[in-house]
Amino acid sequence: MEPEANLEQAAGFKEFILNELTQGHTKLVVNFTHVVYVDSSFLAALVSCMKQCLTLDAELSLIELKEDVSDLFKLIRLDKVFTIYTTAENLP
Template sequence: MNLQIENLGDIVVIGLREERLDAHNSTDLKSQMLNLLETGHTHLVVDLQDVRFVDSSGLGALVSGFKNATARNGALKLSSLQPQVQSMFELTRLHRVFEIFPNIDLAAASFQG
């Protein structure tokens, strides 16, 4: 999986540089998020700007990351969802679970407040 990890102070941005988040690569994302959380990085932003399709495995990986972050008194937030991906979050009602931001800067700023 093509992931781009960037530190913005105590916030880690995980950029998915794939068109799909599905059964073929969701395990890699899940592992990377868990690794970051286990090493003390509890403020995560997942940048989905390149992702055009998410299946149930991809959603499951994101939910797992959310639950693991919350269990460590942290947070996992999402940014830059394509319209098709936003629709999937609305269809599954996960837009009520995740904090979703139009861009990385707004997602990162939300940790300050």
């Protein structure tokens, strides 16, 4: 992931995730280690991917969210929608 998860990356990210799903991958993990901010366009892409995962019975998890990014998910309650792990070691 790039440091800036914004409208510029949203479409490409969504395409990448949908491609992974098309290839049959059912456990996807998005690592936010280097991401310093997320904008609403990228969030919309993430939610769209999550909806697609739900229809395919696939899992989409997020890891290593920085404090600001984590705060944003909590602000709009998307922390209730996504499975978020603090580190890769916490993944099941």
